[in-house]
Amino acid sequence: MKAAPLDPLTVIVRKSDLPFVSLDDDLLAMDEAAGKCYSLNASAAVVWDAIASPASVHSVCECLCREFAVDPETCLRDVSELLVDMREAGLIELDHAAGA
Amino acid sequence: MRPEFYSLGGLSVASELPLPGYSACDPPPDEKPDVIIRIHAVIDALPSDRRGVSVVPGECRLSVPGVGLFEIRNGCEISVRPVPDVAPLALRTWLMGAAWGALCYQRGILIVHASAIQVDRRAVLFCAPVGGGKSTLAAIFNRMDYPLIADDLCHIDIPDAGPPLVYPAAPALRLWSDALRTFGWDTRVDDPDPFRPGKFRVILPQDRLLAPVPLGAIYLLQWGNFSIERLSGFTAWRRLLSGATYRPRLFDSIMRMNHYFGRTVAILQQIPLWELRRPRDFAAIDEIAGRIARHWAESHIIGE
Numbered sequence: 001m002k003a004a005p006l007d008p009l010t011v012i013v014r015k016s017d018l019p020f021v022s023l024d025d026d027l028l029a030m031d032e033a034a035g036k037c038y039s040l041n042a043s044a045a046v047v048w049d050a051i052a053s054p055a056s057v058h059s060v061c062e063c064l065c066r067e068f069a070v071d072p073e074t075c076l077r078d079v080s081e082l083l084v085d086m087r088e089a090g091l092i093e094l095d096h097a098a099g100a
Numbered sequence: 101m102r103p104e105f106y107s108l109g110g111l112s113v114a115s116e117l118p119l120p121g122y123s124a125c126d127p128p129p130d131e132k133p134d135v136i137i138r139i140h141a142v143i144d145a146l147p148s149d150r151r152g153v154s155v156v157p158g159e160c161r162l163s164v165p166g167v168g169l170f171e172i173r174n175g176c177e178i179s180v181r182p183v184p185d186v187a188p189l190a191l192r193t194w195l196m197g198a199a200w201g202a203l204c205y206q207r208g209i210l211i212v213h214a215s216a217i218q219v220d221r222r223a224v225l226f227c228a229p230v231g232g233g234k235s236t237l238a239a240i241f242n243r244m245d246y247p248l249i250a251d252d253l254c255h256i257d258i259p260d261a262g263p264p265l266v267y268p269a270a271p272a273l274r275l276w277s278d279a280l281r282t283f284g285w286d287t288r289v290d291d292p293d294p295f296r297p298g299k300f301r302v303i304l305p306q307d308r309l310l311a312p313v314p315l316g317a318i319y320l321l322q323w324g325n326f327s328i329e330r331l332s333g334f335t336a337w338r339r340l341l342s343g344a345t346y347r348p349r350l351f352d353s354i355m356r357m358n359h360y361f362g363r364t365v366a367i368l369q370q371i372p373l374w375e376l377r378r379p380r381d382f383a384a385i386d387e388i389a390g391r392i393a394r395h396w397a398e399s400h401i402i403g404e
Contacts, residue, residue: 021369023336023365024333025333026332028361028365030357032361035357037338
């Protein structure tokens with residue numbers, strides 16, 4: 001079952017300073033210490049660029065809706081899923097209090 | 101023992117074991133080569149009856165029953181302790197294969213498990229694990245007058261500017277006897293492969309290449325119905341890692357992943373990676389080679 005969409009006012013903060021490099025449509029980074037290679041596809045790469053400084057879920061969705069043909073409701077659901085994955089991978093933190 | 105000097109993968113090498121087929125050169129002006137290969141007295145007993153690798157920072161010990169003990173240190177020295185009565189070819193095969201690979205990994209040099217040919221001033225790489233048919237494909241193209249750059253282990257340098265470069269190695273291939281007969285190369289056989297009965301090293305009828313060749317394309321070889329598919333992004337990187345890594349166990353033990361990542365991404369940002377499937381049918385190999393050659397024209401690997 002998919003998680004509920006995040007509060008659009010939740011603030012996303014990058015937790016990782018790994019240098020990502022672009023390869024075709026993807027962004028890649030290697031964390032040698034953790035033994036992990038991160039791969040962000042085209043839409044995840046737009047999200048990563050949009051949170052270079054802390055940004056709200058709402059503003060990230062606006063970026064994505066400008067880049068891709070997607071309706072706001074679908075976008076919020078997909079972005080929420082992606083952000084939860086990115087948090088579990090240790091790439092970001094989600095500040096829910098900011099939206100409270 | 102007075103060493104002989106060679107140029108290999110952009111490195112100057114002083115070797116106490118003669119390396120026939122490799123590119124001999126003058127000693128460096130200061131007599132200080134990048135790599136020294138020393139031969140020590142025979143070793144009566146290896147640490148184990150089984151083949152083994154042990155790695156500590158700066159040193160890799162490779163123990164090969166029936167051959168000897170290889171100690172590779174700091175990317176600049178290989179000490180060889182042969183077992184009594186080992187055949188020189190067996191010793192050279194392990195020295196210039198796994199031991200040399202370990203040394204390259206210690207230095208952070210990118211090597212790939214591939215055969216490389218020169219196509220219109222560009223290097224085309226065919227990557228595959230052992231038995232994947234890369235040498236046979238290189239042999240077919242060599243018969244079509246495409247020079248061989250390297251077989252089995254390819255050194256790739258990534259300069260600050262310009263395309264990656266592939267260093268030429270000895271103009272020799274290891275082929276099965278039926279392939280040698282088909283190509284009419286039976287009389288060119290140099291040495292039998294000491295570890296694979298029925299396989300032989302053959303010196304190719306071509307001039308030795310001296311300068312590194314700019315990389316033009318990489319193919320990952322697979323068996324199946326003929327198809328050529330471009331790989332991109334993370335898929336390309338992951339497939340290059342799994343399909344072109346030379347001796348993965350040594351790689352995992354020694355190579356710094358950050359080095360590998362940086363170098364391979366730099367290559368894939370410039371050079372296309374293709375997955376090439378072709379039937380396991382030796383009788384169809386000329387037709388397969390023709391289709392691959394057409395792909396070079398269609399994908400602008402040649403003619404630019």
